[in-house]
Amino acid sequence: MTTRVRYAPSPTGLQHIGGVRTALFNYFFAKSTGGRFILRVEDTDRERYSDESLQDLFDTMNWLGLDWDEGPEKGGAYGPYIQSERSEIYRRYAHKLVEKGYAYYCFCSEERLEALREEQKNSKSDHQGYDRHCRDLSPEEQNAKLKEFRDAGKEPVIRFKLPLSGATVMEDLLFGKITRKNSDISPDPVLLKSDGFPTYHLANVIDDHLMEITHILRAQEWIPTGPLHVLLYRAFGWEPPKYCHLPMVMGKDGQKLSKRHGSTSAREFRESGYLPEAIINYVTMVGWSYDDKTEFFTKEELEKVFSLEKINKAPGVFDYKKLDWFNGQYIRKLSPEDLAARLMPYLQKAGLCSDPATEKEKAILAGAVPLVRERLKKLSDISEMIRFLFKGVSVDDKTILIPKNGTPETTADILRWLAGYTEAFFDRSDEENEAVLRAEAEKRGVKIGDLLHPLRVAVTGTPVSPPIFETMRLIGKETSSERVRRAAGLF
């Protein structure tokens, strides 16, 4: 039997790290078992649905290179893969449950439910949730209400009739048996909403069965509803798939990862210059490991080596610092050409390069890449790092030209000397130049850094830059000399 797994997000917001992790695990599990990876869009919440979210889902999958074997835009034998296009199916099955006595119409108003919730909150009773008000309506009452509703152009919701006693066991590949008393399950959850759309519980169970999903890999937050789903499968007379609940991804404070912890959406990570390779590698490593030493994995390797047994049960904290480290590692693994190509969009966005880039701009970037590759954590770092290659520099505050142990006088003198030297600089090798500067520093009784600091600030406008000799060659003789002269003129 080939495994069939699915990633089934709800397009009600940007794809976040938790979702990405679920997608990744499903994808790798499918690949590693020679199975099929299905994408299903669970857009049954019409209130929160947005086209932008759906687009973001595709963009994210695309960015990460997670191709689905079946799903929207691709099709497959079990379509449609967008739940809003399957409404008829859910309605049919929901009514089938009513006929079989496993579900019932509920006519309770939002207001009544609201009041009920309010009351329960205050009473702090152990049992919360729906009071099963409509569960035992007599056939006459039910028909009357139904007519009343339909005459008014309304539809009642359909609720699942949970067993009042007993317990239900869900088998989980990771956690083993998870048992819940039926009386502890949220009482008679809604299956079909009044707008005719199914709730998650109904749609999910029906689709997973109809699409012949063999394994459900989803976040641990679904554990409490697991037994409910098992009950639903049973009511339909179906065999539940195998479950594997994935540990959650938390923020530093141990709470579910959210905006206040930092970036959480794939889009933010993409835009600030994290490589998909790094995201894939790092995100997979929170909650999963291969052994005690290997931590670098390409997507292709993970497709082979991933296994459910190595998943950790405990939730994991998302460590932004470690992600940065991974990203830096991956940036350094890129070929110079590849890195340059990935960097260019950031320069364009910062207004430093035109779009499309000119040959000259490309050449400057190509020259800069060897100097910055060791220094980048994120691709977006590039614009501030080398803006002086594209734009003029202005030293507003001349004191930043002064090295740590220098004075305005000594600095002015050094700059004048440097201004006189820059011409010769370009005729010599870096080694020769360094020798000259060292000799000059010694003559002045200072360190070479005391000469290089004013030079660096004069040429790049900042006290932190790539190695200054190489940088000057990138900037060119004209501009470099001019900048040094101008800095000297400041005193």
Added chain:
RNA sequence: GGUUCCUUCGUCUAGUGGUUAGGACGUGAGAUUCUCAUUCUUAAAACAGGGGUUCGACUCCCCUAGGAACUGCCA
């Protein structure tokens, strides 16, 4: 409040009854270096607590504590 799940360095983890409890990020120190970064060396840092079981428990069982998730006509 109730239900369910979880618990090895600050963080991610290895470990499956006998180990000096290993690695990685981060942090400290040092080296390299023109700044920054990279790189290298090195240090500090953990089995939540209490009971059992056992010749022997991080590993098995129980209890406690702590944490999390769920408790919607959201998923």
